[in-house]
Amino acid sequence: MKLRVLYFARLRERFGLAEEEVELNGTTAADLVAQLQARGGVWAEELAAGRAFRVAVNQDVVALDASLPDNAEVAIFPPVTGG
Amino acid sequence: MKAGSMKIVVQPEAFDLGTEVDAMRRGRTDIGAIASFVGLARDMNEGSGVRAMTLEHYPGMTEKALTALVEEAGSRWALLDVTVIHRVGRLLPGDPIVLVAVAGSHRGEAFAACEFIMDYLKTRAPFWKKEETPTGERWVDARASDDSAAARWVVPPDQ
Numbered sequence: 001m002k003l004r005v006l007y008f009a010r011l012r013e014r015f016g017l018a019e020e021e022v023e024l025n026g027t028t029a030a031d032l033v034a035q036l037q038a039r040g041g042v043w044a045e046e047l048a049a050g051r052a053f054r055v056a057v058n059q060d061v062v063a064l065d066a067s068l069p070d071n072a073e074v075a076i077f078p079p080v081t082g083g
Numbered sequence: 084m085k086a087g088s089m090k091i092v093v094q095p096e097a098f099d100l101g102t103e104v105d106a107m108r109r110g111r112t113d114i115g116a117i118a119s120f121v122g123l124a125r126d127m128n129e130g131s132g133v134r135a136m137t138l139e140h141y142p143g144m145t146e147k148a149l150t151a152l153v154e155e156a157g158s159r160w161a162l163l164d165v166t167v168i169h170r171v172g173r174l175l176p177g178d179p180i181v182l183v184a185v186a187g188s189h190r191g192e193a194f195a196a197c198e199f200i201m202d203y204l205k206t207r208a209p210f211w212k213k214e215e216t217p218t219g220e221r222w223v224d225a226r227a228s229d230d231s232a233a234a235r236w237v238v239p240p241d242q
Contacts, residue, residue, distance in 0.1 A: 010222040052225070
């Protein structure tokens, strides 16, 4: 399925990318994270197990086992630090 | 809280607490209490000086998350009005960052809902701070104390 994937804050800087289209071979947020990790380098490092990051689907934070609808807007970002 | 009786704004510009509280009160006599909170940019964090900070956010999700947490406050307490303003962009020490003002019939719900909204905003609204220090720029890390502050408000199951 096709996804629009956004990155914010430290992850946007580390990946050198704010937004991209991803053709996902899978169905869940975990599948997407695994596919991005497989790129290696900073992707493998920042999205490794145990690293703190959040995934939002269509602007709601979800658990990694959440299913992704086709054409979803998925965002991956560090824990928030506003206020 | 009646539908529409909330103001949620994300903006680069400064805000004025007095102006916002006056706007809440104007034309009504049913409000008995307004509790407010203003968060400010400090010149020190994690043991080093901070010259400035830049706040980034996720346009769209930010407004959605703030609306959801104000609605959650409105479902927990009888509120008459809520204003939340959060700034983005580059801020200097002393600059106001965030304002929460809650109007109710009595102080109890106003105080509680104001603190609840700030605790949830800290852990749920997609904002990120980057600080400029004498040794370079750094992204602020999330704090465990913010998670435990938000966790206080979780209603135990079967209660």
